[in-house]
Amino acid sequence: xxxxxxxxxxxxxxxxxxxxxxxxxxxxxxxxxxxxxxxxxxxxxxxxxxxxxxxxxxxxxxxxxxxxxxxxxxxxxxxxxxxxxxxxxxxxxxxxxxxxxxxxxxxxxxxxxxxxxxxxxxxxxxxxxxxxxxxxxxxxxxxxxxxxxxxxxxxxxxxxxxxxxxxxxxxxxxxxxxxxxxxxxxxxxxxxxxxxxxxxxxxxxxxxxxxxxxxxxxxxxxxxxxxxxxxxxxxxxxxxxxxxxxxxxxxxxxxxxxxxxxxxxxxxxxxx
Amino acid sequence: xxxxxxxxxxxxxxxxxxxxxxxxxxxxxxxxxxxxxxxxxxxxxxxxxxxxxxxxxxxxxxxxxxxxxxxxxxxxxxxxxxxxxxxxxxxxxxxxxxxxxxxxxxxxxxxxxxxxxxxxxxxxxxxxxxxxxxxxxxxxxxxxxxxxxxxxxxxxxxxxxxxxxxxxxxxxxxxxxxxxxxxxxxxxxxxxxxxxxxxxxxxxxxxxxxxxxxxxxxxxxxxxxxxxxxxxxxxxxxxxxxxxxxxxxxxxxxxxxxxxxxxxxxxxxxxxxxxxxxxxxxxxxxxxxxxxxxxxxxxxxxxxxxxxxxxxxxxxxxxxxxxxxxxxxxxxxxxxxxxxxxxxxxxxxxxxxxxxxxxxxxxxxxxxxxxxxxxxxxxxxxxxxxxxxxxxxxxxxxxxxxxxxxxxxxxxxxxxxxxxxxxxxxxxxxxxxxxxxxxxxxxxxxxxxxxxxx
Numbered sequence: 001x002x003x004x005x006x007x008x009x010x011x012x013x014x015x016x017x018x019x020x021x022x023x024x025x026x027x028x029x030x031x032x033x034x035x036x037x038x039x040x041x042x043x044x045x046x047x048x049x050x051x052x053x054x055x056x057x058x059x060x061x062x063x064x065x066x067x068x069x070x071x072x073x074x075x076x077x078x079x080x081x082x083x084x085x086x087x088x089x090x091x092x093x094x095x096x097x098x099x100x101x102x103x104x105x106x107x108x109x110x111x112x113x114x115x116x117x118x119x120x121x122x123x124x125x126x127x128x129x130x131x132x133x134x135x136x137x138x139x140x141x142x143x144x145x146x147x148x149x150x151x152x153x154x155x156x157x158x159x160x161x162x163x164x165x166x167x168x169x170x171x172x173x174x175x176x177x178x179x180x181x182x183x184x185x186x187x188x189x190x191x192x193x194x195x196x197x198x199x200x201x202x203x204x205x206x207x208x209x210x211x212x213x214x215x216x217x218x219x220x221x222x223x224x225x226x227x228x229x230x231x232x233x234x235x236x237x238x239x240x241x242x243x244x245x246x247x248x249x250x251x252x253x254x255x256x257x258x259x260x261x262x263x264x265x266x267x268x269x270x271x272x
Numbered sequence: 273x274x275x276x277x278x279x280x281x282x283x284x285x286x287x288x289x290x291x292x293x294x295x296x297x298x299x300x301x302x303x304x305x306x307x308x309x310x311x312x313x314x315x316x317x318x319x320x321x322x323x324x325x326x327x328x329x330x331x332x333x334x335x336x337x338x339x340x341x342x343x344x345x346x347x348x349x350x351x352x353x354x355x356x357x358x359x360x361x362x363x364x365x366x367x368x369x370x371x372x373x374x375x376x377x378x379x380x381x382x383x384x385x386x387x388x389x390x391x392x393x394x395x396x397x398x399x400x401x402x403x404x405x406x407x408x409x410x411x412x413x414x415x416x417x418x419x420x421x422x423x424x425x426x427x428x429x430x431x432x433x434x435x436x437x438x439x440x441x442x443x444x445x446x447x448x449x450x451x452x453x454x455x456x457x458x459x460x461x462x463x464x465x466x467x468x469x470x471x472x473x474x475x476x477x478x479x480x481x482x483x484x485x486x487x488x489x490x491x492x493x494x495x496x497x498x499x500x501x502x503x504x505x506x507x508x509x510x511x512x513x514x515x516x517x518x519x520x521x522x523x524x525x526x527x528x529x530x531x532x533x534x535x536x537x538x539x540x541x542x543x544x545x546x547x548x549x550x551x552x553x554x555x556x557x558x559x560x561x562x563x564x565x566x567x568x569x570x571x572x573x574x575x576x577x578x579x580x581x582x583x584x585x586x587x588x589x590x591x592x593x594x595x596x597x598x599x600x601x602x603x604x605x606x607x608x609x610x611x612x613x614x615x616x617x618x619x620x621x622x623x624x625x626x627x628x629x630x631x632x633x634x635x636x637x638x639x640x641x642x643x644x645x646x647x648x649x650x651x652x653x654x655x656x657x658x659x660x661x662x663x664x665x666x667x668x669x670x671x672x673x674x675x676x677x678x679x680x681x682x683x684x685x686x687x688x689x690x691x692x693x694x695x696x697x698x699x700x701x702x703x704x705x706x707x708x709x710x711x712x713x714x715x716x717x718x719x720x721x722x723x724x725x726x
Contacts, residue, residue: 027435157454158568160580162587171456172551236548239572 002056003112005049006070010108012042013077013101020093024168035093036084039100043077046104050074057114060127062134064115065261069107071131075138076100083142089178091168095145125200133193137257139186140225144250146179147243154240176238179246183232187225194218213264217256224249280415280614281340282374285347285366286325286332289388292365299355300331300362312350314411318343321413323420325381325402327395329388334378336415340370375419375610379603382423383430384437391437391592396427418613426606433602436595444475446584447555447576448482451523454553454574462486464521466514466535467528468500471557475525476504488521490514492528518552519543525555526562534562540570557581619675622687625696626671630664 019035022028050070053061061067080096083089149169156166169175197218198208209215228245231237237245287297302309303326310324313333321336333351337343352362369377380386384395403420406412412420431437448458455461463479465472468491476487487506490513491497497508509517511534518524518539528534535554544552554575556563561577568575638660642648648656671690690696 153453157450157574160576160583162450162584166453171453173454174456177456235545236550238549239551241549241571 002049002052005045005052006104006108009042009046009049010101010104012038012045013073013097013104016042016093017097017101020097024091024094027168032093035097036081039077039081039093039097043074043081046070046074046077059117059122060130062127062130063117063121064110064112066107066110066112068130068134069103069110072134072137073100073103073107075131075135076103076141079135079138079142083178083182087178089146089174090170091149092145095149096142099141099145120204123200123203125196125203129193129196129200132189132196136186136189136193137253139182139189140250140253143179143182143186143246146175146182147246147250150175150179150243151240151247154243172239176242179243180232180238183225183229183246187229190218190222190225194222214256214260217252217260217264221249221252221256224252280617281337281371282378282415282419283335283337283340283343283347284332284369284374284377285335285344285351286330287366288330288332288386291367296357296361296365297329297331299357300351301326302355305354308405308409309354310406310409310411312354313347314409316343316346316350318346321416322411323403323406323416325399327398330381330386332381334374334416334419336413336419344368372607372611375607376603378419378423379426379606380600382427383599383603384427385430385596385599385603390596393431393437396424400424414617415614419610422606422610426603429606430599430602434595434598436592436599443557443578443581443585444471444478446581446588447475447525447557448478450555450574450576450581450584451479451553452482454551455522457483459483460485461522462488462520463523463525464488464490464514464517465500465506466490466511466524466526466562467492467530467558468496469527469557472525472527473500473504475555475557476506479523479525480504484523486521488517490517515539515543519546522551523553523555524563525557527556527558528562529558530562531560533564534558535564535567537564537566537570540567540573544570544572555581618687622691622696623672623675625691626668626694629694629696630668634660634664 016035016038019031019038023032023035050061053067053070057063062071076096077100080092080100084092150172152165153169153172153175156162156169157172197215201210201215202208224245228237228242228249231245232242287300289297292300302312305312308324309326310322313319313322313324313335318338319335320338323334325332325334333347335343335347348359348362351357352359355362377386382396382399384390384392387395399420403412403416406416451458451461458479461484463476463484463486465476465488468489480487487501487504488509489497489501489504489506490509490511491500492511494508494510497510500506501508514534518535524535526534540552549572552573554563554567554573556575556577559578563575563577565575565577567573638657642653642656675686675690
């Protein structure tokens with residue numbers, strides 16, 4: 001049942017993505033509205049699927065790769081819909097929805113077996129640490145997407161190519177402000193994720209910080225984002241430089257999230 | 273023929289910028305008349321409804337008429353007489369559309385496809401106010417009311433579904449559009465004019481209407497700067513102060529006659545840090561150029577010169593032509609809808625005639641029969657009443673459905689046939705009453721005007 005719901009979710013997300021892409025090309029408003037409805041429907045079914053999984057596993061379903069990807073897609077979808085309610089940044093859907101779909105696909109193709117939870121992970125810190133971290137990933141993914149849009153639009157204006165792409169993307173200043181907004185909300189979550197993780201580590205392994213690869217990389221990521229925010233707030237970094245920095249930060253985040261587990265196994269690997 | 277339908281014919285006679293020079297258009301606009309010129313046409317015997325549209329690029333009479341040729345002759349006759357334009361001259365410079373072509377023309381005018389600058393939005397407002405005048409004076413009726421409202425909605429549809437009006441076709445407007453793509457909302461932004469030329473003034477005006485909050489004007493002669501800053505509501509500064517001002521402003525419009533660059537790359541490199549890297553947009557409309565084009569290479573600086581802006585404008589003009597094709601398609605489909613509404617107008621009186629005739633027969637026969645049947649109680653009376661009613665409605669059901677659903681080709685024929693079969697004669701009278709009703713509007717208007725005189 002959980003699996004069926006997740007497949008249904010994936011179909012809704014794919015339809016939404018198609019809708020956003022069609023809207024990007026034809027600029028038809030009704031298609032965009034339908035795409036948003038599909039995303040909303042997907043989010044609803046997705047929520048059900050996560051809740052059902054929770055009931056059947058008996059622990060918060062943010063342990064295996066399958067569950068983590070599923071939760072991340074869910075958070076991304078929620079973050080995007082909430083964001084669009086407030087700001088309505090045009091063309092953002094066409095950039096975010098493919099990522100939501102991709103993450104859902106990653107979740108679907110992972111082994112879905114329910115594994116017994118190792119005793120070290122059995123703590124109420126698990127849902128707190130994992131969900132906060134994943135929410136920060138979702139928000140930082142949004143700021144990554146908006147930065148990509150910024151760089152595309154910036155290039156159009158610099159090169160004076162004022163064609164179809166130029167007309168479809170929002171203004172530079174809007175993109176810059178919105179990327180910053182996501183960053184400003186995402187960064188505290190990232191910080192909180194690291195702090196809760198370290199508290200949990202103390203409970204489980206007896207030390208707050210043990211320079212495990214995951215910990216090291218999350219610190220690197222944190223420092224990159226911290227430097228970016230610092231430069232923005234003090235020197236007034238913005239635009240292209242800030243967008244590049246956001247993308248670098250996101251790549252570090254991606255490595256922390258997935259790369260470390262595959263290339264630098266340590267105590268922190270996801271159950272698989 | 274038992275049916276008299278021509279009241280719903282639509283006729284357009286007019287001139288526009290393509291067919292007549294301004295002297296002729298001026299005369300035909302009938303501006304010198306005491307009464308609104310629309311009354312002139314409204315009083316013609318063959319004209320049932322009329323809207324008089326007069327703008328600087330076109331003068332048109334849009335009329336709902338009884339009969340094309342007589343209405344046309346009457347309109348031309350009175351128009352040439354009052355405007356004092358020789359008939360021969362008039363015929364040479366006017367166009368006449370009737371029926372479907374007239375509908376198409378009105379739709380095209382409303383959606384600005386017939387304008388000098390295609391996509392220009394003013395014409396819709398002008399048409400709306402012409403219609404309002406006609407409506408207030410009671411000169412428009414069922415047909416033109418519908419036609420005008422349809423024209424407005426077609427124009428809106430074209431505006432939203434095509435990009436016909438979304439592109440800037442003048443340089444100053446293109447500059448503002450670009451500024452919007454860089455800064456988003458222009459409110460709270462500040463601009464500076466270097467050099468106080470006419471085009472710079474125009475661009476500054478566009479920026480102000482788009483919500484810019486601060487304007488500085490720098491000029492070689494300070495007097496001119498002060499004069500311009502007064503008219504635009506800004507602050508005048510001297511050329512020496514430009515470098516400092518660059519730290520604060522967001523948009524710079526430069527149009528001096530200086531031979532070399534007025535704004536140099538080193539200057540801008542120096543100020544980006546004190547500016548906290550805020551975006552800076554240069555619009556250089558001077559020839560030779562005022563702003564070093566290499567400034568465009570500095571991060572967060574954007575420089576557009578006059579040639580680049582012209583290119584944008586040309587591309588947009590070409591784009592508009594393409595969008596116009598799409599718009600014509602929308603108009604085609606809307607014409608079909610309007611025509612089917614027009615033909616449904618014929619059906620209504622026939623259906624009503626059918627129903628009324630059947631009802632009167634039913635009542636007559638019912639009273640006849642009831643006279644002979646005396647010992648009926650309440651219940652039985654009701655049953656008989658019901659029986660006759662359902663007989664009538666069952667018999668009429670099929671012909672009515674046939675009328676409503678029949679395809680448009682043989683609709684006229686079907687209408688004539690059915691009214692012949694049932695010998696429906698009251699229809700002419702019915703249409704006459706509707707004309708009387710519309711005339712009574714005029715009476716109330718007359719009363720209103722006498723009240724004013726009192």
